Structure formats: C-alpha cells, structure tokens
Amino acid sequence: MSSQTSIFKLVELIQKIYTHGELNPFIQLVQSDSRILLYLFYHPSCHPSDISKSLNMSRPNVTANLKNLEDNEMIVRTLNAKNRREIYVTLTAKGMQEFNNRMSKIIGLFQDWLKLLGEEETEHLIRILEISSDMNNIGEAFKKYVTSEGKESW
Template sequence: MPTNETLIEELVHQMNQQQLFRHSFRVPHGSRGRFRAIMSLYYGGEQIQPSELGQIMNVSTPRITAILNKLEEEDLIIRKIATEDRRKIFVSLSKKGKEVVARKLKQQREYVEQLVERVEQSDLEAYIRVLKAMEELNVEEVE
C-alpha cells in the first residue's frame, strides 16, 4: 500500500502530465503554452531540442518557436548551441525558470495534499491508474 507521500508525488506528476493544473497555475503574465513548455522541460530532462519539445507538446514548429522566444525574453529558458554539431540547439530551464517551476510544484503539492485528506486512498489509487492509462493512450496517439 503506497504512503500518502508516494500518492502525493504520483498525483502531482500525473496531473501535470495530463495538464490538469493548466488553468490554476500559470506562469506570471503567461499563457498556458508557456506553462506547458516549462513543465515539459522540467519533466523532459536537462536539455531538449526545440523540435522534441514541440512533439511532446503537440504544437507546430512556428508555435514552439514563438513560445520559446517569449520564455527566453522572460529569462525562463536558456538556448545553447551543441558543441559537436553547431546546427543543433538545445533548450533548458534557466535558474529563474527552475525557481518558477519549484513555486508551481509547491502550489500543486499543497493542492494535492488537501485532496489526499478529503478522498479515500483507494479512490486516489484508482484515479492514478486512470491518469496513467490516459498518458499511455496519449503517447500511443503521438507515435
């Protein structure tokens, strides 16, 4: 039987994967697209190519370019040219971007902690299973 801590962590992760926080937790003065991008960068790893990020977010190349330009203007991301192949560009969260994500995750965690207090553990476990199934289905659709 998972602990409350495990349930909370899993719920925050799965709810972010399904973008269930998109209306409540936004980048300051930001759009949902920018919030999705910084959360995708956070969950996607240290560095990612813009094209990969666009695929993860299921947005066009011009749209991901516009999102990244705005995030760079806000000092939330860093673009780096690959040393081994100067045609490749990698994007990562800046220090400020990581701080924004940390604040948002803290807010999300507080929300989920309240949820865990109000809902039976078996219901939460079932909800996590449903969210995981939805994530798997979304991955299959992209492939």
C-alpha cells in the first residue's frame, strides 16, 4: 500500500470511528474542563497558574474554565487568608463524582477496545502511541514538511 493510500485509509477510518461516536468519551476527556478536573484530582489545592503551566493552557482560558466549573459546583476557589491575591483551586464532592463518571466511561471504552484487539495488537497499539506521543519529533517533521512545500503557515 502506498504512503498516500495509507494516509487516505487512516483518515477514512478516523472519520468512521468519529462519526459512529465511539470516541465521544475520549474526546470529552481531552476537553479543557476534563483536563482541569484530572489535574485537580492529582494536584489538590493548587494555583490557577500551576494549571495553566502544566496543561499548556492560556491563563484566560483557565480562568474561563474555572468559572464554568465553579458555576457547576465542581470546584471551589479559596483565597489565602495571609495573601488575598493567592487563590487555591480544589475539587468539590460533585467535581470528584463528575471526574469519576468520566473516567469510568474511558475505562470501559479502553477495556472493550483492548479486549477486541487482544494482547499482541494491544502491545502494538501502545508502541505506536508511544512513538506518536513524542510531539517534538512530530512537530519538527511537520515544520520540515511545511517548509519544504514552500508553505509559510496553515
């Protein structure tokens, strides 16, 4: 199979998976509010600036997402009594429940997927994802491609 044929096949398969909704729980997990819930699960009582740095999100984006999460009673923001400019963000019981619900869906999705693939194909998939997750290499390859094609930006 040629490289171009493989690329078109990959695009076709990804569109098919997306269209059928199989990835909806995964897509929900990578959205900003879910990423923040996940971060807060592992880093209770942290500063918004920590969230911004760790998740590579702009501060205004973090602030907007925190407001939404606070409006939905999933987090609380607490001022430091000694330094009122310092804010701590913490998950509420409702936020923890929402996090657990989202993670349960993801775990179920992956368990079904891994059962379907079997052990050998699962190891192969993990290896592919490990290679693909090195965005520095992918980013550099993409920059070289764009530069070699004479395209300045997308």
